[in-house]
Amino acid sequence: xGATRRARNQNxxxxxxxxxxxxxxxxxxxxxxxxxxxxxxxxxxxxISKPIFVGLGNYLRFFADSNFVQSFVNTLIWxxxxxxxxxxxxxxxxNFLRGLKLENLFKSIFFIPLTISFVSTGxxxxxxxxxxxxxxxxxxGLFSHGTKVNWLTSVxxxxxSMIIAWVWQQLxxxxxxxxxxxxxxxxxxxxxxxxxxxxxxxxxxHVTLPxxxxxxxxxxxxxxxxxxxxxxxxxVITRGGPYRSSETLAVTMFRETFTMFNMGxxxxxxxLLSILVILVSVxxxxxxxxxxxxxx
Amino acid sequence: MKHILSRTIIYFVIxxxxxxxxxxxxxxxLVAFKTPQDFVSQKFYExxxxxxxxxxxxxxxxxxxxxxxxxxxxxxxxxxxxAAILCASAAGYSIVRLRPRFNFALFLxxxxxxxxxxxxxxxxxxxxxxxxxxxxxxxxMVLIYSAxxxxxxxxxxxxxxxxxxxxxxxxxxxxxxxxxxxxFYIFIPNSTAPTAVVALFQATWIWNDLLFGMVLTRKEExxxxxxxxxxxxxxxxxxxxxxxxxxxxxxxxxxxxxxFLRKYFISGMVxxxxx
Numbered sequence: 001x002g003a004t005r006r007a008r009n010q011n012x013x014x015x016x017x018x019x020x021x022x023x024x025x026x027x028x029x030x031x032x033x034x035x036x037x038x039x040x041x042x043x044x045x046x047x048i049s050k051p052i053f054v055g056l057g058n059y060l061r062f063f064a065d066s067n068f069v070q071s072f073v074n075t076l077i078w079x080x081x082x083x084x085x086x087x088x089x090x091x092x093x094x095n096f097l098r099g100l101k102l103e104n105l106f107k108s109i110f111f112i113p114l115t116i117s118f119v120s121t122g123x124x125x126x127x128x129x130x131x132x133x134x135x136x137x138x139x140x141g142l143f144s145h146g147t148k149v150n151w152l153t154s155v156x157x158x159x160x161s162m163i164i165a166w167v168w169q170q171l172x173x174x175x176x177x178x179x180x181x182x183x184x185x186x187x188x189x190x191x192x193x194x195x196x197x198x199x200x201x202x203x204x205x206h207v208t209l210p211x212x213x214x215x216x217x218x219x220x221x222x223x224x225x226x227x228x229x230x231x232x233x234x235x236v237i238t239r240g241g242p243y244r245s246s247e248t249l250a251v252t253m254f255r256e257t258f259t260m261f262n263m264g265x266x267x268x269x270x271x272l273l274s275i276l277v278i279l280v281s282v283x284x285x286x287x288x289x290x291x292x293x294x295x296x
Numbered sequence: 297m298k299h300i301l302s303r304t305i306i307y308f309v310i311x312x313x314x315x316x317x318x319x320x321x322x323x324x325x326l327v328a329f330k331t332p333q334d335f336v337s338q339k340f341y342e343x344x345x346x347x348x349x350x351x352x353x354x355x356x357x358x359x360x361x362x363x364x365x366x367x368x369x370x371x372x373x374x375x376x377x378x379a380a381i382l383c384a385s386a387a388g389y390s391i392v393r394l395r396p397r398f399n400f401a402l403f404l405x406x407x408x409x410x411x412x413x414x415x416x417x418x419x420x421x422x423x424x425x426x427x428x429x430x431x432x433x434x435x436x437m438v439l440i441y442s443a444x445x446x447x448x449x450x451x452x453x454x455x456x457x458x459x460x461x462x463x464x465x466x467x468x469x470x471x472x473x474x475x476x477x478x479x480f481y482i483f484i485p486n487s488t489a490p491t492a493v494v495a496l497f498q499a500t501w502i503w504n505d506l507l508f509g510m511v512l513t514r515k516e517e518x519x520x521x522x523x524x525x526x527x528x529x530x531x532x533x534x535x536x537x538x539x540x541x542x543x544x545x546x547x548x549x550x551x552x553x554x555x556f557l558r559k560y561f562i563s564g565m566v567x568x569x570x571x
Contacts, residue, residue: 011394011475012396012397014394014475014476015390015394015395015396015475016390016396018386018387018389018390018394018475018476018479019386019387019390019391019396019399019402019406021382021383021386021387022383022384022386022387022406022446022450023387023402023405023406025383025439025442025443025446026405026406026409026443026446026447027405027406028443029417029421029439029440029443030409030412030417030443030444031405031408031409032420033416033417033419033420033421033424034412034416034417034420036419036420037416037417037418037419037420040419040420047423093310093313096306096309096310097310100306100307100310106310106314108558109314109317109318110314110317111554111561111562112321112551112554113317113321114565115500115547115550115551115553115554115561116504116547116550116551117503117504117506117522117546117547117550118504118506119504119506119522119525119526120522120525120543120546120547122526122529123324123525123529123539123540123543124320124321124323124324124540124543125320126529127323127324127327127536127539127540128320128323130536133335133336133340133536134340135323135340138339138340138341139340168317168320171317173565176562176565176566177565177566180562180566228413229413229414229415231506231507232506232507232522232526235506235526236506236525236526236529239530250413250415253415253418254415254507257418257419258422258510258511263419266419267419269415270413270415270416270418270419271416273413273415273416274412274413274415274416277411277412277413278411278412281411285411
């Protein structure tokens with residue numbers, strides 16, 4: 001403690017200088033712009049002419065804009081689906097993988113898609129789902145001749161197809177997290193339960209799962225936040241189409257802002273998106289605060 | 297007996313799942329090696345008659361100048377991650393060891409940059425870049441990328457620096473080592489593991505970015521590689537084998553990083569989640 005106190009008094013100027021670059025970059029390029037974005041969301045603005053103050057007008061427009069409603073519904077579909085499939089799937093895979101001889105090989109197989117960008121993932125899957133030359137219709141064609149499914153152009157199948165691509169990419173995230181979590185669980189309670197005559201499933205549900213709860217919270221929060229922010233994969237595969245049917249909030253925000261130049265409206269959508277993301281992360285941030293993860 | 301049976305079932309299920317996960321990779325690889333002619337005339341599972349990979353890549357280079365985008369993205373990944381590491385380790389060191397007034401508040405302010413979605417600052421940054429001439433410049437890209445990387449990097453360094461023993465520091469201090477030299481000669485050299493995690497993670501993220509590249513750049517020499525791949529897909533004329541050959545080429549760097557530095561990747565993921 002003495003050392004730190006001495007250091008504090010020694011050279012306060014230098015200690016601030018060391019923080020300054022990080023502080024300036026984050027505040028200047030992220031935090032101040034966020035406040036500006038909130039401000040813009042109260043204006044009707046094409047980005048060039050003088051902004052017109054409309055109060056909550058942009059936010060009220062959400063309810064009347066059928067494109068927005070569609071996009072909001074799609075976002076909810078994404079959140080629910082990507083919560084259920086990769087999270088549950090990751091838990092199951094992690095649980096099965098543990099202790100297998102080929103654990104590392106399998107782990108790498110599920111993990112490699114994570115190192116590939118969303119753009120590349122989207123490119124690969126847009127080939128697989130392609131109507132005329134795609135692999136999936138090719139496989140189907142082996143069994144029933146001439147059947148061609150419009151994976152990417154019929155609604156709501158296109159959203160479903162893209163969710164499959166997402167699951168392929170994201171399963172590794174929750175798998176790695178659960179594996180890390182499982183490895184911290186002590187063996188004793190599990191073995192005690194098994195000795196008491198509980199079967200494997202009961203042990204898993206009543207002993208392992210409760211002990212995994214902190215990890216599960218993290219995985220679920222991460223999955224929800226990430227699916228709220230889904231952009232690249234949709235933009236690359238369908239551009240949100242056909243006729244804006246597969247947009248999510250992030251894609252709608254991009255289109256309204258940078259192709260239609262409704263900057264105020266785009267700002268309002270991003271503000272809404274931020275609120276949703278924060279709401280989802282609140283319990284998690286609180287937990288971190290309580291666990292003193294932020295303090296040293 | 298029962299045990300062996302359940303083992304077999306587990307292997308079977310996981311094996312099928314692993315094959316399903318490999319299938320898209322294999323499919324893409326196969327297509328990347330086909331010529332556009334073979335791709336159109338063959339069934340999806342047939343092996344190529346003649347190897348098209350090199351021609352596909354050459355075509356992509358002459359039509360879409362992929363090589364320029366690759367070089368730009370390499371630059372952004374390396375410099376962006378390095379700048380973030382430098383800023384974050386300096387700030388982390390000061391916050392943990394020099395402890396100026398408001399150090400915790402300063403940490404929270406910087407750290408809060410990671411909570412919001414990118415969309416929340418996209419428009420103002422775009423306007424700001426246009427106003428001060430950073431739009432469509434390499435400097436502008438490096439600045440925004442490193443700004444986005446700093447909060448996570450700071451979180452990692454701040455955590456790690458508390459574990460560096462004070463004795464080392466005291467000894468160096470007795471030798472007349474000041475705070476700046478302490479940072480560069482004691483703290484940074486002794487933090488290989490966190491630096492590897494941060495560098496790997498942030499460089500991969502920057503390499504894979506689409507959104508900021510799309511919004512903040514326009515010129516071919518400046519645009520990062522994922523924007524180029526994405527716009528290849530927007531044109532009807534791109535052949536799928538050419539696209540797959542490019543996907544293969546741009547995925548190799550990150551896959552290679554993962555293969556060589558797997559343990560850092562995984563600990564980085566766990567850290568990124570617990571931030």
